[in-house]
Amino acid sequence: MLYISTALYIEAQEFIKKLNLKRDNSITKFEVFKNEDVLLIITGVGKVKSAVAVSYLLSKYDIKENDLFINIGVCGCRDRNVQFGEIFICNKILDNDTKYTYYPDMLLAHPFKEASIETFSRKVAEEEVEAELVDMESSALYQAASLFFQPHQIIFLKIVSDYLNPDIIDNKHIINIIERNADSIISWLNTLGRGLTTNKEILTKYEEDLINMVAENLKMSTTMKFELKQLLIYYKLVNNDIMEVLKKYLELECKSKNEGKMHFADLKNRLVK
Amino acid sequence: MQTSKIGLLNRAFSHIYVEKRAKDYELTKEILNRFKNANIIEIDHYKDIFCRSNQNFVLQKQSPKLILAVKQNNLIYRGADVCEDFGNKHFFYTSIMMNCIYDCEYCYLQGMYTSANIVIFVNIEDYFLEVKELLKKHPVYLCISYDTDLLAFERITNYVRKWIDFARFHKDLVIEIRTKSANFDSIKDITSIENVIFAWTLSPDEVIKKYEHNTPSLQNRLNSIRSAIDKGWKVRLCFDPILYIENWKEQYEVLIDKVFKNISGNKIYDVSLGLFRVSKDYLKRMRKQRPNSVVLNFPFENEGGVSSYNQSLSEDMIMYVYKKVSKYVDKEKIYI
Numbered sequence: 001m002l003y004i005s006t007a008l009y010i011e012a013q014e015f016i017k018k019l020n021l022k023r024d025n026s027i028t029k030f031e032v033f034k035n036e037d038v039l040l041i042i043t044g045v046g047k048v049k050s051a052v053a054v055s056y057l058l059s060k061y062d063i064k065e066n067d068l069f070i071n072i073g074v075c076g077c078r079d080r081n082v083q084f085g086e087i088f089i090c091n092k093i094l095d096n097d098t099k100y101t102y103y104p105d106m107l108l109a110h111p112f113k114e115a116s117i118e119t120f121s122r123k124v125a126e127e128e129v130e131a132e133l134v135d136m137e138s139s140a141l142y143q144a145a146s147l148f149f150q151p152h153q154i155i156f157l158k159i160v161s162d163y164l165n166p167d168i169i170d171n172k173h174i175i176n177i178i179e180r181n182a183d184s185i186i187s188w189l190n191t192l193g194r195g196l197t198t199n200k201e202i203l204t205k206y207e208e209d210l211i212n213m214v215a216e217n218l219k220m221s222t223t224m225k226f227e228l229k230q231l232l233i234y235y236k237l238v239n240n241d242i243m244e245v246l247k248k249y250l251e252l253e254c255k256s257k258n259e260g261k262m263h264f265a266d267l268k269n270r271l272v273k
Numbered sequence: 274m275q276t277s278k279i280g281l282l283n284r285a286f287s288h289i290y291v292e293k294r295a296k297d298y299e300l301t302k303e304i305l306n307r308f309k310n311a312n313i314i315e316i317d318h319y320k321d322i323f324c325r326s327n328q329n330f331v332l333q334k335q336s337p338k339l340i341l342a343v344k345q346n347n348l349i350y351r352g353a354d355v356c357e358d359f360g361n362k363h364f365f366y367t368s369i370m371m372n373c374i375y376d377c378e379y380c381y382l383q384g385m386y387t388s389a390n391i392v393i394f395v396n397i398e399d400y401f402l403e404v405k406e407l408l409k410k411h412p413v414y415l416c417i418s419y420d421t422d423l424l425a426f427e428r429i430t431n432y433v434r435k436w437i438d439f440a441r442f443h444k445d446l447v448i449e450i451r452t453k454s455a456n457f458d459s460i461k462d463i464t465s466i467e468n469v470i471f472a473w474t475l476s477p478d479e480v481i482k483k484y485e486h487n488t489p490s491l492q493n494r495l496n497s498i499r500s501a502i503d504k505g506w507k508v509r510l511c512f513d514p515i516l517y518i519e520n521w522k523e524q525y526e527v528l529i530d531k532v533f534k535n536i537s538g539n540k541i542y543d544v545s546l547g548l549f550r551v552s553k554d555y556l557k558r559m560r561k562q563r564p565n566s567v568v569l570n571f572p573f574e575n576e577g578g579v580s581s582y583n584q585s586l587s588e589d590m591i592m593y594v595y596k597k598v599s600k601y602v603d604k605e606k607i608y609i
Contacts, residue, residue, distance in 0.1 A: 065329075091288065091314050103290075103322055105329070106312070107336045109283045114312050150329050191281065202564060227572065234570045238519075272572060 001067045002189060004040040005054050007137055010171050011073050012040055014182040032057065047097075047121060047140035054141055058148040068192055069145045069154050072185065074161035074174055075117060076134040078126060082160050085177040087185065090156035092116035094131050095139035096124075102142040105152035110188055117158060126164050133158055157185060202233045207242060214249040218260035228264070231271045245270055282336040285374070288312045289339045290322045290390075298395040301341050304429060308339070318342075323371070323388045330562045333389035334376045334486075344369075344394035348403045352416070359543065359608055361414035361447070365407070369394050369432060370421035375453060376486035379514060379568050382420060384555025391421075393430060401439050404446060412445040418452060424471075425454040433460055440468050451511065455489035457497035465505035470542060472509035473498050475532060477524040480516055484568055491528070495535040502540050510536075512598065513547030515590055516568055517582055522593060529597040538601030545608045546594055550581040 006012040009031065015021070021033035021040055030053050031042040039061075043053035058069075075088075091114045093102040106114070118131035119139035138156050145154045159177055162169050203211070211232060215225040232242045249267065254260040289311045295301050296315075305313060316322055319342035352364035371392040372382055383389070394400075407413050417423060417436055427433050433450060437460070440448050451472040476484075478491050489497075501508050510532065518524060549568075551559070553575050560569050573580040581587060591609055598607055 091312060092316075101317070101321060103314075103316075103325065105325075105333070106288045106338070107282050107329075107332055109281060109287075116314070146327070150327050151325055152329055152332060202570075230570070231572045234567070234572055237565065237567045237570055 002038045003058065003067065003069045004038060005043050005071045005141060007043055007045045007050060007073050009042050010174050011178060012042055014178050015040060018182055018186055030056065046136050047119065050137040051140040051144040054144045063148045067153065069149050070157055071138065071141050072157050073135060075158040076162050076164040076166060077160040078129055078132060078164065080163050084160055085180050086160045087112045087181055088115040088133060088158050090115060090117040090138060090158060093138045093142050094118040096120045102139060104154045104156065107152040108192060117156065124164060134164060202236055210246055210250065214246055217249055217252050217254060218263050219254050219257045220260060224264060231268060235271045285337050286311055286339050288314060289341065290314050290316045292316055292319055292342045294343045295341045295395050300395040300430065304341060319392055323390060323392055328388050330383050330389045338390045340390055340392045341395055342392055343396045348400050349407060363411045364414050366416040366419045367400060368420040369397060369400055369417065370423065370426065373422040374425055375422060375488045378484040378563060378566050379549055381551045381555050383562050384551060384558040397432065397435055408443055408445050414447045416449045416451065418450045422452050422454055423450060424452040424456050427456055427459040434463060437463055437469055441466050444468060453488045453494065455493035455497045457500045461500060461504060470507045470509050471501050472511050474511045474513060477528040479524055480518060495532065498536055507542040509542050509545060511545045512594055513545055514549035515594055516549050517571055517586065525594050526597055533601040541602055543606040543608060544598055544602050546591060548581055548587055548591060550579050553578050553580050556580045
């Protein structure tokens with residue numbers, strides 16, 4: 001699942017249209033749009049609003065290792081050689097209030113330029129800015145998203161809209177620069193996410209239940225049960241099946257812990273020869 | 274087992290993080306010059322990147338970044354108990370780099386570090402100063418390539434060359450350079466000295482193929498070893514960690530026979546044997562990083578906080594390898 005946040009509806013509308021996202025009416029506190037693969041939330045402007053909204057949304061879901069969080073939004077830029085509408089992925093996020101710095105893990109390949117971004121709580125003058133880009137949400141969003149995602153799953157994609165003078169830009173300008181870039185962003189997003197899986201549960205739920213049953217039959221302590229589970233994980237990785245070896249113990253009922261220990265010793269020998 | 278799509282991730286060293294205070298070091302400039310297309314990101318302290326919580330070690334191994342930093346304080350450590358001291362009273366080690374380009378599935382570093390990114394401390398002169406201070410008190414036996422593989426990185430850092438140059442003028446210092454690299458060529462022009470030992474870790478071909486990802490083949494390592502011996506260097510062979518794998522007896526027999534078919538046993542300085550062993554806490558983290566790893570999921574026994582094979586299996590394995598090696602090398606040269 002791709003979790004997208006934007007501060008404003010006008011930053012989201014092109015993606016809502018192109019990705020065919022539908023309003024999730026079960027959520028009333030924020031505007032949330034979704035399809036099967038994408039969830040998009042409009043957070044509102046500023047650090048507090050954006051962090052609250054993203055925390056609210058993400059805490060409702062079980063985040064998986066191939067899920068991604070992407071903040072898409074317009075930003076200011078110090079460098080007047082950068083064109084309006086140019087896209088950047090942020091590799092460093094400074095919080096101007098706290099002076100803390102955050103670093104998304106730059107594992108994913110992308111076709112865009114990279115830059116640092118500084119998050120301010122107010123309008124800024126050029127001489128105050130340390131980073132290349134400026135916005136009002138990134139540092140807070142990073143902190144909120146970090147509770148749910150690993151640092152490589154958190155992405156900040158910023159589109160330059162002004163040279164630190166946001167007052168002169170209007171909605172039409174924002175819609176225009178996002179429209180111009182939406183296709184290239186979406187085509188990159190389509191390449192992401194699915195390949196990030198590194199972990200896999202070894203034992204199925206059914207196998208876990210069987211292990212619990214055997215542990216009960218053999219009157220095992222918690223430590224012994226833990227040991228049995230580790231033995232069976234190893235056995236399954238080597239032999240790809242634990243049913244055969246467990247079968248005998250599923251119907252066994254030990255009368256005492258000592259009897260259970262004897263059977264466990266026998267089972268251990270069968271598992272690690 | 275990893276299912277990440279190649280091409281989805283950035284290439285290795287796509288990003289180089291540079292501490293502000295490391296910027297003006299010569300090595301920093303050389304490395305940045307070498308990786309001209311990398312994104313350079315200025316940082317205050319290497320731990321801001323290296324010690325972030327919740328990093329994905331396994332994915333980072335597929336797209337490692339470089340971190341250039343200046344190490345301050347605690348540059349030289351006393352040797353840990355789980356490490357063989359080869360009878361040296363003043364046994365120390367140092368980590369002028371952290372992590373390496375190889376990706377060994379059993380590597381303890383994935384339990385020790387929160388990141389797979391590679392840190393290079395660029396202030397080697399400060400390390401030399403601290404060793405000089407120690408040498409005023411007593412001789413020093415120093416392992417310089419424990420938490421990394423310096424020789425594998427030689428073309429980027431020249432650190433092996435620099436340490437050897439340093440050792441050449443400090444006869445009370447003995448340096449061990451542990452490696453799996455086949456990169457002896459990068460230092461073949463250096464005249465050998467008595468107080469440097471190259472220690473090559475050797476494993477059966479199948480272990481290399483299955484568990485020592487990105488490392489040179491056994492034959493390539495042996496070729497490097499032969500070159501080192503021919504140039505007069507002291508070479509230690511490390512059959513460590515010895516792993517419990519299918520047909521382990523046959524695998525280790527083939528390995529040992531192959532090694533000594535290529536290298537005469539009497540030309541070896543010494544041999545070190547060690548079973549896979551790791552701190553219980555590290556193992557827990559390692560299993561979390563690689564839940565599918567057969568080699569890490571063996572049901573080890575825990576003794577005094579160290580996880581390893583049970584006593585009877587341990588004895589079987591170590592004695593078997595010891596006997597095989599002792600066919601080729603004097604027993605007094607074999608350390609267990």
